[in-house]
Amino acid sequence: MASVSSRVVQPVARATKPIREAHGVARAMLWTGAAITLFFVVLALFAPWISPYNFNQYKSNGVRFPQLAHPSSKHWMGTTVQSSDVMARVIYGAQTELKVVVIALVMALVVGVPLGLLSGYFGGWIDRVLVLLMDAMFAFPYLLIAIVIAFLLSNTIGQGVLTAAIAITVAYVPLYFRVVRNHVISVREEPYVDAARALGAKPRTVIRRYVFFNVVQNVPPIATLNAADAILLLAALGFLGYGIQPSSGAEWGYDINRAVSDASSGIWWTGLFPGLAIVLLVTGLTLLGEGLNETLNPVLRRRRFGRIQFELFEEPVPALDE
Amino acid sequence: MPGTSLRTYLLTRLALVVPMVLILLTLVFLLMRVAPGNPISAALGGHVPPAVINQITHQLGFDRPLWRQYVDYLWDILRGNFGTTITDHRPLSQIILVNGAATLELTFFAMLVAIVVGVVIGLVAGRYRDTSLDVFGRLFGIVAYATPVFFLGLMAQLVFGVWLGWLPTSDQASPITQALLPTHTNILFIDAIIDRNWAALWDIVQHLILPSITLGLATAGIFIRLIRVNVIRTLRDDYIEAARARGINERDVVYHHAFKNALVPVITVVGLNMALLLGGAVLTETTFNWPGIGHALVTYLENRDYTAVQGIIVVFALVVVFVSVLVDFINAYVDPRIRY
Numbered sequence: 001m002a003s004v005s006s007r008v009v010q011p012v013a014r015a016t017k018p019i020r021e022a023h024g025v026a027r028a029m030l031w032t033g034a035a036i037t038l039f040f041v042v043l044a045l046f047a048p049w050i051s052p053y054n055f056n057q058y059k060s061n062g063v064r065f066p067q068l069a070h071p072s073s074k075h076w077m078g079t080t081v082q083s084s085d086v087m088a089r090v091i092y093g094a095q096t097e098l099k100v101v102v103i104a105l106v107m108a109l110v111v112g113v114p115l116g117l118l119s120g121y122f123g124g125w126i127d128r129v130l131v132l133l134m135d136a137m138f139a140f141p142y143l144l145i146a147i148v149i150a151f152l153l154s155n156t157i158g159q160g161v162l163t164a165a166i167a168i169t170v171a172y173v174p175l176y177f178r179v180v181r182n183h184v185i186s187v188r189e190e191p192y193v194d195a196a197r198a199l200g201a202k203p204r205t206v207i208r209r210y211v212f213f214n215v216v217q218n219v220p221p222i223a224t225l226n227a228a229d230a231i232l233l234l235a236a237l238g239f240l241g242y243g244i245q246p247s248s249g250a251e252w253g254y255d256i257n258r259a260v261s262d263a264s265s266g267i268w269w270t271g272l273f274p275g276l277a278i279v280l281l282v283t284g285l286t287l288l289g290e291g292l293n294e295t296l297n298p299v300l301r302r303r304r305f306g307r308i309q310f311e312l313f314e315e316p317v318p319a320l321d322e
Numbered sequence: 323m324p325g326t327s328l329r330t331y332l333l334t335r336l337a338l339v340v341p342m343v344l345i346l347l348t349l350v351f352l353l354m355r356v357a358p359g360n361p362i363s364a365a366l367g368g369h370v371p372p373a374v375i376n377q378i379t380h381q382l383g384f385d386r387p388l389w390r391q392y393v394d395y396l397w398d399i400l401r402g403n404f405g406t407t408i409t410d411h412r413p414l415s416q417i418i419l420v421n422g423a424a425t426l427e428l429t430f431f432a433m434l435v436a437i438v439v440g441v442v443i444g445l446v447a448g449r450y451r452d453t454s455l456d457v458f459g460r461l462f463g464i465v466a467y468a469t470p471v472f473f474l475g476l477m478a479q480l481v482f483g484v485w486l487g488w489l490p491t492s493d494q495a496s497p498i499t500q501a502l503l504p505t506h507t508n509i510l511f512i513d514a515i516i517d518r519n520w521a522a523l524w525d526i527v528q529h530l531i532l533p534s535i536t537l538g539l540a541t542a543g544i545f546i547r548l549i550r551v552n553v554i555r556t557l558r559d560d561y562i563e564a565a566r567a568r569g570i571n572e573r574d575v576v577y578h579h580a581f582k583n584a585l586v587p588v589i590t591v592v593g594l595n596m597a598l599l600l601g602g603a604v605l606t607e608t609t610f611n612w613p614g615i616g617h618a619l620v621t622y623l624e625n626r627d628y629t630a631v632q633g634i635i636v637v638f639a640l641v642v643v644f645v646s647v648l649v650d651f652i653n654a655y656v657d658p659r660i661r662y
Contacts, residue, residue: 024452136342139346141604141638143601148631151623236605240623256476263479265484266480272477275476275477279469279473
């Protein structure tokens with residue numbers, strides 16, 4: 001079974017090589033983004049231990065918190081009109097974002113990637129129908145798709161993590177489909193895929209062994225950038241009142257919606273902190289995604305060494321810079 | 323098909339619009355009708371007796387077979403009849419005209435802001451790649467993109483409206499202006515100019531500043547990113563190398579050869595971002611209480627008015643398709659390579 005470890009370790013080492021070799025701006029972006037993202041993941045996972053109060057707690061030891069209190073030593077980010085602690089809501093908000101975004105991304109990948117693989121590899125009428133459908137959806141403002149889906153589902157499933165995740169999934173499936181399909185089409189005619197086919201490999205094997213791994217490399221940067229987008233989308237849904245039920249979790253977009261009425265009387269802390277959380281997390285994910293993109297995408301990649309050598313199949317590609 | 327003429331290209335492109343629109347309309351129909359629950363009882367609330375609900379359901383044709391409803395729905399749209407709202411009996415065509423005009427005004431100025439900010443920062447960042455200017459430009463782009471419009475809007479209201487008191491934070495114009503200004507085009511900005519009512523125009527401009535800058539900045543992030551990459555790519559092209567080889571100085575190469583070509587795709591980007599801008603408009607309008615079509619959509623969603631929601635979504639879909647065709651036409655006209 002030694003071959004198993006070499007089959008797993010080698011590709012992983014090969015795939016992470018560009019990341020280890022990243023330098024300059026790309027490296028800075030990659031690591032800053034990763035640090036920010038990690039910070040929020042830690043907040044989300046350990047919210048009950050990090051947060052001073054629960055997200056919907058409005059009193060402690062039988063004493064009700066003050067309403068709309070300024071940030072103070074007891075409530076670092078102040079309190080809301082319902083007397084809950086803004087900082088607790090911001091921290092627990094990370095939990096909600098993480099849950100929804102992870103579920104949504106997994107569902108979008110599970111639906112979008114296989115459809116793209118099939119459509120791109122087999123072509124024909126399946127491809128044409130799927131492309132038409134997905135293009136129609138892609139053309140549509142995805143916020144609107146998500147709102148409509150959330151609106152329709154809120155009748156049946158009710159508002160919650162799952163509804164928000166499904167709404168976001170439906171909005172993103174066309175994107176993955178498109179990226180994967182277009183890449184499959186360009187890979188399909190490569191000599192090594194042809195060779196595999198000529199040797200009598202079944203479509204199943206060709207797709208799994210040769211096409212999939214080639215195409216799937218494109219997914220991490222897109223998925224990361226997509227996670228950033230999904231957070232904005234969830235916040236937008238929450239802002240419009242189609243996010244998750246206020247009693248089941250804290251959500252930053254919903255909190256900003258509540259803060260709009262506070263703003264007219266000059267109260268800034270109820271809106272500022274959830275908003276900054278969104279900006280920071282989305283910035284982090286975007287930096288991570290762009291950093292990945294720049295290190296993994298050969299067109300944008302810059303490395304210290306002159307020539308990029310692909311070990312398998314391909315001829316050396318001349319370096320693009322310097 | 324090498325040698326395709328512009329006309330053939332345009333006709334082919336137009337022919338492709340038909341299935342696209344049909345699919346979009348079908349998707350909207352399926353979403354709205356297959357959804358469980360009776361739309362009428364949802365819209366009218368729980369206090370209406372069942373007999374009344376049944377009567378209205380019958381009047382509006384919601385009890386007919388699905389295929390029949392579908393055919394009628396398509397036929398109505400073909401005739402330009404988008405229906406009437408259930409909750410307040412407004413014809414959709416009126417919503418499109420009045421609220422649509424407000425959205426048009428907002429998105430137009432937002433697009434201006436986005437293009438100016440995006441092009442300037444994108445070009446500079448791409449030209450001076452990997453310098454501190456580039457890092458600053460990219461960071462600005464990323465943060466602009468990462469900031470939700472409604473959060474930026476809220477902060478703008480707080481700073482410029484509540485604390486400094488410089489600008490109004492909601493509505494399209496003050497009540498007085500709205501009452502006194504006669505309607506010509508429904509677009510207040512143009513109405514004021516037609517009337518040469520400069521006081522009203524000033525009032526309208528003041529109301530426009532915060533919403534359009536908010537929406538524009540959020541959109542600018544995407545422009546910065548794309549234009550920067552374009553400049554980098556163009557600066558690497560053979561003809562740039564050729565221009566340099568001919569001894570043309572770097573300044574002229576960059577300004578005359580690279581920038582122009584890097585900006586051609588902006589037309590496409592503007593078009594593709596129309597959808598995004600419309601989505602952003604929904605949020606901006608809600609934040610600033612701007613009486614646009616997105617604001618109307620949110621209101622009707624809250625009232626669970628299915629006909630209104632369906633009608634507005636259809637309008638959005640048609641606008642998106644229209645803009646994408648327009649962009650392709652302009653591109654085909656500007657860049658002959660696309661036609662082949």
